Amino acid sequence: MSTNIPRSLVKNLDLFRAVPDKDLDTVLSIARPMRLNAGDSVFQQGQNAEHFFVLLHGHLKVLQTTAEGEQVMVRYVIPGEVFGIAKAMRRPTYPASCVAVEESIVLAWPSAEWDRFMTGNLQFAANALQAVGQRLQDAHTRIKELSTEEVEQRVARCILRLIDSSGEKTDDGIAINFPITRQEIAEMTGTTLHTVSRLLSAWKDRGLVITGRKRVVVRKVDDLIRLAEGEPIESAGNSSTRKSSVQPL
Amino acid sequence: MSTNIPRSLVKNLDLFRAVPDKDLDTVLSIARPMRLNAGDSVFQQGQNAEHFFVLLHGHLKVLQTTAEGEQVMVRYVIPGEVFGIAKAMRRPTYPASCVAVEESIVLAWPSAEWDRFMTGNLQFAANALQAVGQRLQDAHTRIKELSTEEVEQRVARCILRLIDSSGEKTDDGIAINFPITRQEIAEMTGTTLHTVSRLLSAWKDRGLVITGRKRVVVRKVDDLIRLAEGEPIESAGNSSTRKSSVQPL
DNA sequence: CGTCCCGTTGATCCCTATCAAATGTAGTGG
DNA sequence: CCACTACATTTGATAGGGATCAACGGGACG
Numbered sequence: 090m091s092t093n094i095p096r097s098l099v100k101n102l103d104l105f106r107a108v109p110d111k112d113l114d115t116v117l118s119i120a121r122p123m124r125l126n127a128g129d130s131v132f133q134q135g136q137n138a139e140h141f142f143v144l145l146h147g148h149l150k151v152l153q154t155t156a157e158g159e160q161v162m163v164r165y166v167i168p169g170e171v172f173g174i175a176k177a178m179r180r181p182t183y184p185a186s187c188v189a190v191e192e193s194i195v196l197a198w199p200s201a202e203w204d205r206f207m208t209g210n211l212q213f214a215a216n217a218l219q220a221v222g223q224r225l226q227d228a229h230t231r232i233k234e235l236s237t238e239e240v241e242q243r244v245a246r247c248i249l250r251l252i253d254s255s256g257e258k259t260d261d262g263i264a265i266n267f268p269i270t271r272q273e274i275a276e277m278t279g280t281t282l283h284t285v286s287r288l289l290s291a292w293k294d295r296g297l298v299i300t301g302r303k304r305v306v307v308r309k310v311d312d313l314i315r316l317a318e319g320e321p322i323e324s325a326g327n328s329s330t331r332k333s334s335v336q337p338l
Numbered sequence: 339m340s341t342n343i344p345r346s347l348v349k350n351l352d353l354f355r356a357v358p359d360k361d362l363d364t365v366l367s368i369a370r371p372m373r374l375n376a377g378d379s380v381f382q383q384g385q386n387a388e389h390f391f392v393l394l395h396g397h398l399k400v401l402q403t404t405a406e407g408e409q410v411m412v413r414y415v416i417p418g419e420v421f422g423i424a425k426a427m428r429r430p431t432y433p434a435s436c437v438a439v440e441e442s443i444v445l446a447w448p449s450a451e452w453d454r455f456m457t458g459n460l461q462f463a464a465n466a467l468q469a470v471g472q473r474l475q476d477a478h479t480r481i482k483e484l485s486t487e488e489v490e491q492r493v494a495r496c497i498l499r500l501i502d503s504s505g506e507k508t509d510d511g512i513a514i515n516f517p518i519t520r521q522e523i524a525e526m527t528g529t530t531l532h533t534v535s536r537l538l539s540a541w542k543d544r545g546l547v548i549t550g551r552k553r554v555v556v557r558k559v560d561d562l563i564r565l566a567e568g569e570p571i572e573s574a575g576n577s578s579t580r581k582s583s584v585q586p587l
Numbered sequence: 588c589g590t591c592c593c594g595t596t597g598a599t600c601c602c603t604a605t606c607a608a609a610t611g612t613a614g615t616g617g
Numbered sequence: 618c619c620a621c622t623a624c625a626t627t628t629g630a631t632a633g634g635g636a637t638c639a640a641c642g643g644g645a646c647g
Binding site for chain 1: 402404405406408410412423426427428429433453456457460463464466467468470471472473474475477478479480481482484485486525528567568
Binding site for chain 4: 519520521531532535536538539549551552
């Protein structure tokens, strides 16, 4: 059975880096593509982990729900990343829920295939380990930030990461590529939508950002970097001379 | 070349589970054992990742240091666990520092061996992936807690985890197996030693724990569990008054 | 054009970090 | 064995960052 998924779609994904073409073709022959609308859920916390996925297009969020019903965004998935690999870690169920924040396209494989991929191709195993390792790093970074930084720093960092991974240059500045609410930013930074709103308003007044409904555009990246690093913002200095070097989400 | 490390030492470690004996012997022949005194550092954040390790005996802490010099404990290493596998994630340097909190014994391998292990034995690769996956889970859980829970809950959970992984039954209750300071508990829970001290004092007054210098003994595990889940406790501090009533609004 | 959502803003409160000292405890060397 | 020192812990007082409570304004979409 042959699909019409072009090999080029997965060839450049980190997970399949340096995997021989013939193996890629096998991989693709089993893949099932899925289209998701904004708000559609890919899987729910606690569900049986029957598939694992790669995001081809769009944006997803991975949420953990607390006993009290609060939601914490554990991760943002950007195109090219694997997600839902619970089975790879020998967990029977998904530890979090995954929801599309905009129209998205994913590839899905039955979890059982994971072991085949692993045993069939050593490069694949190493790639997977690296991907998970990177996420562990990111998680540790976030723990450090939650433990030691103030809300304003964390929100600034969050915005910086978003424009880093999903920024788009516009006439007004660098815009976040996809719709995002104050509530979602709050879930990413461990605060409330009220506080995020106040911060964005203050930044807007100072000319650092332009805000809109589900929209954030950064005008002065280096001022934001300064905030992220906890440095006080002195005067209304102009700005456009720094590189964005922020760790991903 | 033969070492005097008995095969049984590593045979039951998660990392080497289901790895054939002949491979184990190879592994052991390369391993270098090291003894550490309390306070000795195994590696420092930023250092070249020249080895990876398994803890055989004792306790280590893994710390990240912030730009301002504050320390955050990202992980506690207990006997049987791997650590320092930066190279496995293709990072050239260690992302954190690792320090012994008491006398400990570790096995060390040159980082270059990692790839040999990975390619030589698929089971090993799968084990490693699972181990890192488990840690990712734990990190996510911690992020959730830091984001949504109050300090008392977090500290309660922290103590519970410690007695879970390193608890020792004594006449007085369940004691944490190794010396631990208020400062260290604070670094694990994202708070200050002052707040930890106040909490432990309050718990002591209510008979939940016995405290001492670098020592915590839990007397009423289930009350602590209740605290960890955010339920208020009403019981008066006397010896064995069981709880019978709570009705928060 | 009405109805959700999303966002903004004010007022208030309280948890917890901070600042500041005093007390206790292990370890060491004379 | 004791004095000395370094480190751990406790506790009080104070202040402030954000959460929480409460309304209202505004854009999008059916």
